[in-house]
Amino acid sequence: MxxxxxxxxxxxxxxxxxxxxxxxxxxxxxxxxxxxxxxxxxxxxxxxxxxxxxxxxxxxxxxxxxxxxxxxxxxxxxxxxxLMKIFNSNPFLAKDPTMDISKLHVTFLNTEPDLSNKHQIDALVINSDDEFIISENCVYLHCPNGSGNSKLTNNLFQKKLNSAATTRNWKTVTKLIELSN
CATH class of the missing domain: 3.30.70.1280 (SP0830-like domains)
Known part of the structure; x- marks a missing residue:
């Protein structure tokens, strides 16, 4: 199974x-x-x-x-x-393993993202501390001022990347890995 x-x-x-x-x-x-x-x-x-x-x-x-x-x-x-591959591939933690995980999220995409509107997402974070990295069927997020203060929302990614999406914080992703073992 x-x-x-x-x-x-x-x-x-x-x-x-x-x-x-x-x-x-x-x-x-x-x-x-x-x-x-x-x-x-x-x-x-x-x-x-x-x-x-x-x-x-x-x-x-x-x-x-x-x-x-x-x-x-x-x-x-x-x-x-x-899920384990997504967990082990977080580019923010690869760059800084001591990063505060409470500031990390991942948006899971149901399909391969359409990147034709990525420049519109890029424009939203030019003057922001927020960062995102699209990798295959997910978007890794670093929101140092909190996700509630970020323009990088689930609905934004869903609309701009033309894929159904759902977002989880890194603590939840970590717990799902633990519970699935």
Whole structure:
């Protein structure tokens, strides 16, 4: 069986799309997944499956959430190995391993990013301390003044890179790696 991590976007935010983690865990079990673990309320689920195609799993989860909770949410499914590669490839930590991880985030993209509008994102950070690096299907973020003060938002990357996206802070990514072991 393969270990997967599902990242749900837009649940339990500002009182919208409320799903209790016990109910989300039960949905995954009902969908036939094994060893299901949820982590915090923002929609992180670690589970195992015999299915080898992440896109099939994503479609099943999206359909299951729509049917059971009547919410249309974006779901990104990564294998444990894919998440580990993203974790081990953070260019900010490669440059400075002592960097404050509370200032680091990663935006996961469902598809290969369309870079034709990258210059518009670059323009937003010219006079800012914020930094971003696009690498394959993710965007690494360093927001030294806090993500709440940054113009580098999930919606910005989703719109400008033409890919569904969901963002997690580095502490969450680290915990997902730990829980998936």
């Amino acid at each position: 393969t270990t997967y991590i599902a990242l749900l976007r837009g649940i339990n935010v500002s009182g919208k799309n409320i799903i209790k983690m016990v109910e989300l865990k039960q949905l995954f079990l009902d969908l036939g997944y094994h060893d299901v673990i949820t982590y915090i309320q923002s929609g992180n689920v670690i589970f195992k499956s015999h299915i080898k195609e992440s896109i099939l799993i994503e479609d099943t989860i999206v359909s299951g959430i729509l049917k059971r909770f009547n919410y249309a949410v974006n779901v990104l499914v990564l294998t444990k190995n894919e």
